[in-house]
Amino acid sequence: MRLGISLGMAGLGLREQLAVARRAERAGADSLSSLEAGHDVFAVAAALAGESARARLFSGVATWVRPPVATARAAATVDELSGGRFVLGLGTMPRAWSSDYYGISADRPVARMREYVRVVRGALGSAGEPFHHRGEFFEVRGYRLPTAPVRSEVPIHLGATGAAMARLAGEAADGVLVNFVCTPDWLDQVVLPAVRAGERAEGRRVERGMLLCCAVGDDRREARSWLRGSLAGHLRVPYFHRVAEHAGFDLTPAGRLAGSGDTEGALAAVPDALVERIGVAGGAREVAERLRTLAGSLDHVQLMPPRHLHGPALGEAVDGILEVLRMTGGSVD
Numbered sequence: 001m002r003l004g005i006s007l008g009m010a011g012l013g014l015r016e017q018l019a020v021a022r023r024a025e026r027a028g029a030d031s032l033s034s035l036e037a038g039h040d041v042f043a044v045a046a047a048l049a050g051e052s053a054r055a056r057l058f059s060g061v062a063t064w065v066r067p068p069v070a071t072a073r074a075a076a077t078v079d080e081l082s083g084g085r086f087v088l089g090l091g092t093m094p095r096a097w098s099s100d101y102y103g104i105s106a107d108r109p110v111a112r113m114r115e116y117v118r119v120v121r122g123a124l125g126s127a128g129e130p131f132h133h134r135g136e137f138f139e140v141r142g143y144r145l146p147t148a149p150v151r152s153e154v155p156i157h158l159g160a161t162g163a164a165m166a167r168l169a170g171e172a173a174d175g176v177l178v179n180f181v182c183t184p185d186w187l188d189q190v191v192l193p194a195v196r197a198g199e200r201a202e203g204r205r206v207e208r209g210m211l212l213c214c215a216v217g218d219d220r221r222e223a224r225s226w227l228r229g230s231l232a233g234h235l236r237v238p239y240f241h242r243v244a245e246h247a248g249f250d251l252t253p254a255g256r257l258a259g260s261g262d263t264e265g266a267l268a269a270v271p272d273a274l275v276e277r278i279g280v281a282g283g284a285r286e287v288a289e290r291l292r293t294l295a296g297s298l299d300h301v302q303l304m305p306p307r308h309l310h311g312p313a314l315g316e317a318v319d320g321i322l323e324v325l326r327m328t329g330g331s332v333d
Helices: 014-027 041-051 068-081 095-102 109-124 163-172 184-202 220-229 238-246 252-259 263-268 272-278 284-292 311-328
Strands: 002-006 031-034 056-063 086-091 131-134 139-143 156-160 175-178 207-216 280-282 300-304
Touching: 002 014, 002 056, 002 311, 014 031, 014 041, 014 311, 031 041, 031 300, 041 056, 041 068, 056 068, 056 156, 056 175, 068 086, 068 109, 086 109, 086 175, 109 131, 109 139, 109 156, 109 163, 156 163, 156 184, 163 175, 163 184, 175 184, 184 207, 184 238, 207 220, 207 284, 207 311, 220 272, 220 280, 220 311, 252 263, 272 280, 280 284, 284 311, 300 311
Parallel strands: 002 031, 002 300, 031 056, 056 086, 086 156, 156 175, 175 207, 207 280, 207 300
Antiparallel strands: 131 139
16 A cells, blocks of 8 residues: 655645655655645646656645636646646535535535546547537536646546545546544445446446545654534534544534634544544554555555644644655555
């Protein structure tokens, strides 16, 4: 199982992200991933192309806020800048974010994403012949990429939390990138069976990847508190509550507190056991051992420093992940 690092966490400036990327590649990282959480995902991926020479570059994930033709053009641009190292991670977002922030209907998300992927692929292959598409959600008339792409088939990995999107990844994408708010049981009992069902329907296998929030520090209690803070943005997201319920935890009190604006109280209401099942916290060797338990299920993991850290704590968390990469050489089995 190959290891990479996800660089889109809040609290790390763009120049700092690029510096960490250089260090991560030297440490053996298989992939460098940008996120929509902070800066523009494609702009960061393009910058990463200039700061690296070997690692794969992921948009992990680019959400569907852009028209699919614009996404295809951005993917072709980053792929050219990186010499064919780009992987287009695509995802939806929580329903409220789609409607409240971008005015996008989140109705029938699987059908919309299936068509979105089809249009992206069609646009990427349009350098020779104009691309036409008329579907339920998107219409394209005579689009043609202005320059021939490095690859007409940039790999597409779908971000997934639930079974329906995971199955679509198995059917229509080249890989799946599992959301960091999943527990091991949810991964093995819900997400991966759905991926396999999609694969069987098409007679194929796709790459399995996951974002994993990783708090590396000698003080385990402090590291766990770092993980807890990373959950703040999901306390009112329904799919996170479903993951917790599947693991035997009721997040209704936490969700109620978050809805009232008491984020600190809401985070305190999340059980320690759930926090530790979602992420991994501890010293570098302990983290490496925990990663080995996932090697039978996944092809790659992108280690994500806890979100919303600042100052020395953020630096310590990042340095810890780099130590894990150096210790393992960028892979575990």
